[in-house]
Amino acid sequence: MKASINNQQTTLFKAEEPLAYRIRPISIDEIVGQKHLLEVLTNYLKNNAPYSIVLWGLPGSGKTTIAFLIKSTSKKEFVYLSGASTNISELREVITKAKLMPGNVILFIDEIHRLAKNQQDVLLEPLESGQMILIGTTTENPLISLTRALHSR
Numbered sequence: 001m002k003a004s005i006n007n008q009q010t011t012l013f014k015a016e017e018p019l020a021y022r023i024r025p026i027s028i029d030e031i032v033g034q035k036h037l038l039e040v041l042t043n044y045l046k047n048n049a050p051y052s053i054v055l056w057g058l059p060g061s062g063k064t065t066i067a068f069l070i071k072s073t074s075k076k077e078f079v080y081l082s083g084a085s086t087n088i089s090e091l092r093e094v095i096t097k098a099k100l101m102p103g104n105v106i107l108f109i110d111e112i113h114r115l116a117k118n119q120q121d122v123l124l125e126p127l128e129s130g131q132m133i134l135i136g137t138t139t140e141n142p143l144i145s146l147t148r149a150l151h152s153r
Contacts, residue, residue: 024065026072031062041066049074049106052127052134052153054142063137067108070135077105083114083136091122098132105132112136113145120150127153 025031028042044050049070055063071078079094086109098105107123109115126132127150134153138145 025062025069028069031066031069045070045073049076049133049135052136054112054134054136054138054146056138056140056142059139064110067110067135067137070106071108074106076103076133077101078108079105080108080110083109083111086115086119088119088122091119095122095126095132098126102129102131103133106135107132108135108137110137111139113138113140113142117147120147124149124153 028038028045031038031041044053055066057063077097079097081090081094094105094107098107123132123134127134136142136146142151
């Protein structure tokens with residue numbers, strides 16, 4: 001999904017997409033709730049997504065919206081994968097790109113809890129070396145659904 005400038009307003013989604021996509025917040029100022037977390041998120045966005053994060057919450061709580069806000073504000077390459085349908089070869093392709101552009105690739109994995117342990121293990125080296133930034137979203141407790149090794153990165 002490409003961000004486009006239209007009447008000085010950034011749009012993250014195309015007009016023909018579902019209403020829920022079209023009314024998503026397009027800036028951090030439009031997100032409401034948990035002010036202490038919004039401060040952290042604001043700093044994260046101002047610093048151009050400097051580290052990996054996992055967003056955990058109920059369906060519809062804004063996890064994916066936050067990831068796409070990061071996409072629209074970051075100057076880094078943004079790659080979207082679904083944890084439900086990605087495979088190791090796709091992950092390795094992103095890792096190869098990250099090695100060519102160290103620190104300038106953000107990999108967003110929606111439903112990261114759906115990755116198998118061997119898929120999670122593939123991410124360890126590029127995360128530890130700082131070649132890539134990972135943003136994961138999950139409705140499952142990441143302490144249970146993600147490997148300890150991935151947590152430490």
